[in-house]
Amino acid sequence: MTYVVAMFPDNRIREYRTKAGLSQAELGARVGLHQTQIGNLENGGRNLTFEWARRIAKALDVRLVDLLSDEDNPDRLDDAERDLVHKFREAEPVQRQMIARVIEPISEPSEDSQRAA
Incomplete structure (x- = not known):
């Protein structure tokens, strides 16, 4: 088929x-x-x-x-995002932990956004 x-x-x-x-x-x-x-x-x-x-x-x-076009795949990564994912995948476990610590504050809501909610 x-x-x-x-x-x-x-x-x-x-x-x-x-x-x-x-x-x-x-x-x-x-x-x-x-x-x-x-x-x-x-x-x-x-x-x-x-x-x-x-x-x-x-x-x-x-x-x-x-x-696929962006219309058919709105969640497609752009080149910079794809590069970050590749680098993360190639990183050693310790490096991955450091990356996680760096992005942790980004993923947590800020005080301003909590007050607005």
Whole structure:
């Protein structure tokens, strides 16, 4: 069974392909599609299936969800947020504890916000 991820041109394949410095032909070669098929996916002329989205995301070294438009994925991380997550994941346990201590005050409501509530 084929699942359709998006039936509209609102995906971010072109954005991530150009960030990776790849042509449509180069991306197509990595995922087993012809250049025109990549163009059709980017322009919405072809439905983006889960399988093709998975292959393209892997070839572009992004998460599948990153290929969705902001409208379809409002919780998507921007580049700076993604960088912080990667750095946290690579950190040693002691470093993670220090990061947690730094962000702890941010996650706690301030006195001003408590008074307003």
